[in-house]
Amino acid sequence: MTALFYIAAAVAVVATLLVVTRSNLVHALLYLVVSLFAVAVIFFTLGAPFVAALEVIVYAGAIMMLFIFAVMLLNVRADEDQMRVPRRAWIGPVVLVAVLLAEVVYGVQLKDATLAGGEVGPAAVSTSLFGPYVLGVELASMLLLAALVGARHVAAQPDAAPAELGAEYAAPGDAPGSDAAGAGAAGAHETDAAGDAGADEASAPDDQAGREPAEAV
Amino acid sequence: MASVSLNAALILAGVLFSIGFAGLLVRRNLIVVLACIEIMLNAAGLAFVAAGARWGHADGQVMFIFVLAMAAAEVAVGLGIAIRFRHQFGRLDVDDADEMKG
Numbered sequence: 001m002t003a004l005f006y007i008a009a010a011v012a013v014v015a016t017l018l019v020v021t022r023s024n025l026v027h028a029l030l031y032l033v034v035s036l037f038a039v040a041v042i043f044f045t046l047g048a049p050f051v052a053a054l055e056v057i058v059y060a061g062a063i064m065m066l067f068i069f070a071v072m073l074l075n076v077r078a079d080e081d082q083m084r085v086p087r088r089a090w091i092g093p094v095v096l097v098a099v100l101l102a103e104v105v106y107g108v109q110l111k112d113a114t115l116a117g118g119e120v121g122p123a124a125v126s127t128s129l130f131g132p133y134v135l136g137v138e139l140a141s142m143l144l145l146a147a148l149v150g151a152r153h154v155a156a157q158p159d160a161a162p163a164e165l166g167a168e169y170a171a172p173g174d175a176p177g178s179d180a181a182g183a184g185a186a187g188a189h190e191t192d193a194a195g196d197a198g199a200d201e202a203s204a205p206d207d208q209a210g211r212e213p214a215e216a217v
Numbered sequence: 218m219a220s221v222s223l224n225a226a227l228i229l230a231g232v233l234f235s236i237g238f239a240g241l242l243v244r245r246n247l248i249v250v251l252a253c254i255e256i257m258l259n260a261a262g263l264a265f266v267a268a269g270a271r272w273g274h275a276d277g278q279v280m281f282i283f284v285l286a287m288a289a290a291e292v293a294v295g296l297g298i299a300i301r302f303r304h305q306f307g308r309l310d311v312d313d314a315d316e317m318k319g
Contacts, residue, residue, distance in 0.1 A: 001221065002221055005221045005225065005226075006225075009225070012229070012233060013229070013232055013233065013236070016236045016237065016256055017236055019236075019240070019249075019252060019253075019256065020236055020237070020239065020240030020243070020244060020249070020253060020256075021240075025246065025248055025249065028249060028252065029248075029252065032252055032255070032256070035233075035256070039259060042226070042229070042263065043263075043266055045221055046221065046226060046266055046267055046270040047270050048266050048269070048270060048277075048278050048281075050278060051262075051266055051278045051281050051282070054282065054285060055259075055285075058285055058289065059255075059259065059288070062289065063255065063288065063289060063292050066292055066293065066296055067248065067251070067252065067292070067296070070248065070296040070299055071248060073300065074248075074299065074300065074303045074309065076246075076248065076303075076308075076309055085243055085245065089243055090239075090243055093238075093239050093242035094239050094243075097235045097238050097239045097242070098235070100235065100238075101231055101232065101235040104227075104228070104231040104235075105228050105231060108224050108227045108228055108231070109224060112222065112224060113222065113223040113224065113271060114222050114223065115221055115222070115223055115226075115267075115270045115271055116270065116271060116272055116273030117273070118273060120269065120270070120273060120274070120275050124275040125275045125278045125279060125282075127275070128274075128275040128276060128278075128279050129275075129279050129282065133279050133283075136279075140282075140283055140286040140287075143286065143287065143290050144289065144290050146290070147289070147290030147291070147293045148293065150293075150294050150297070151293040151294050151296070151297035152297070153297075154294060154297035154298055154300075154301055155297035155298075155300045155301060157304070
């Protein structure tokens, strides 16, 4: 078990280092998936199988899919060369963070502690989650709902929204109109509005995917 | 069974958090910044689970579930902001959003 822990820890550290240093965004995100899998293995070795499964399903599954969808939606390949970080920019932050890390390592080393051993299974976690922590579950559900609404609001086009809404509700009534000229004009307007609606619809799968973790949790 | 020491798990959480933090400070791509925040939240969750495993209690795992829910909410809003950012500035460089002189 100990060997498994250290191997997985090494994989997690290397993969995470690659996440923050790769300039290709898709490569970085795939390394992040590797890092999350390694952390899931670590959760297994710590005797927390339920959380390990959640790590794979929600983090590596749902959240990383959100990232990949966003990257594909935004087509960011052109930006990468402009945003390449000069090697010199790493020095200051890395030194400061290394000092903080050294302090944490020193503080942790002061007192030696071993784990209790044995695993805490899903039943114990669920009993605790829906017993004393049930208020937290309700708050988490409200947070996820607020995030859903907020993401929809933030990602939507502010000026395009009313026109799209109007076209959406006007379209079924206008379509069977007998007036040829009016129908033609309405049709032209509709196709224009439909283009806007299509552009706006592109953000809808993101919202949909954003809600998936909510259901899973 | 679990002969891993708590110290090793906490140090690993610290290392992962530090890598994420350094990336957050240096990188300028908004999506990478969000990924770094995910790394840091994940490291915090690892510390929670390790501390729960220290005493054999389920509370650490419950806290990890709450961290997970928060990370999901944060990334949904963050990627929504990324989409708006891209529409507004044409690229994802966080230095473009300097209107408030931050």
